Amino acid sequence: MGAQVSIGDFAVMTSLSRKALRHYHEIGILEPTLVDAHTGYRFYDTSQVDHAHIIRRFRSLGMSIPDIKALLSAENAAARTEILTTHLEQMEVQLQHTRDTVGALRELLSPVGAPAEIELRLEPALAVWSIGTTLEVAEIDSWFAVTVRKLRDAVEAATSVDSQVVPGGLYDRALFLESRGEATLFVAAPQSTDPPEGIRAQLLPQAQFAVLTHSGGHEGIDRSYAALGTYTNEQLVSGHGPIREHYLGGTASEPTAFTATEICWPIFSTAPTPE
Structure with missing residues (x-):
């Protein structure tokens, strides 16, 4: 265990907002080590920083909350690899879709003409x-x-x-x-x-x-x-x-x-x- 820190300090350390931290607490993927019974203030441990960074990084890469939750709870490397591979394949499909969309938008820059093949x-x-x-x-x-x-x-x-x-x-x-x-x-x-x-x-x-x-x-x-x-x-x-x-x-x-x-x-x- 490390040192106990307030939610404010933990937000600075992890670049996760108060709203995001509360949400992740509610869905059970990043729970505070202590919630004050009188004030409701949340406190985290410095040992949770790496865990929080993993969540933030995968969210920035478009991974869904259920997939992150499954990844964090995976018991072995094979299960984690399968989740990451599936997400990578999904990102590649999305990338190709983006490329196709960019190509279509470039075509729209030229006016519709009547080709000679009619x-x-x-x-x-x-x-x-x-x-x-x-x-x-x-x-x-x-x-x-x-x-x-x-x-x-x-x-x-x-x-x-x-x-x-x-x-x-x-x-x-x-x-x-x-x-x-x-x-x-x-x-x-x-x-x-x-x-x-x-x-x-x-x-x-x-x-x-x-x-x-x-x-x-x-x-x-x-x-x-x-x-x-x-x-x-x-x-x-x-x-x-x-x-x-x-x-x-x-x-x-x-x-x-x-x-x-x-x-x-x-x-x-x-x-x-x-x-």
Whole structure:
């Protein structure tokens, strides 16, 4: 044991405020050695300074109170290492997220432009197998992954040869406007085969689109949508139907690892092909 000190001196020694020390006392990770029964004053021991520094340092690194509590109560080095490794992995994920955010913010410094890769396309009528639902925008990612795999598995089970599966999606304008609306994923229907239960046969009508090919999946796709929408509304006549997407490059082992996403914006009429 060391010397007993007041909460004021202990705060100076540890850079922990009175409020923080009271909080850590209440949750049981840094308790005073004495609380005066009459005045309620808290007193600490100088031997607790290192303990307090550990708590402050890990809090500054973003470690949660439950993790700090578990770390301090860990009985062996292996348990402490596991907690620290998990926190390090979480920090690395957060760091990558910060890097991605910085990159996105840098992109916003340049105005949205219409790239030359926009093409005008007449998509013929297409017989498809599809799965549709009404959902919230926040639910799309999880639904998308499950549904793409289900459609791919259905096609592969129905065909005797290894065929390339190119999924597509139809997204109601309400999804963008109200954050809730209808979404449909589809694949070209195998010939002379009925769809399995839970999948419907559907005929997509012929339609005209302005098409922009976005590299990769959905990372940064908002900028591509902005460029395509800008061009369509300035140069063409925008249609009111659902937005259509085509997902290129997925494989059976990684069905959602796309190399490109075609964004198809419906139009009523066409203008000369952009240079």
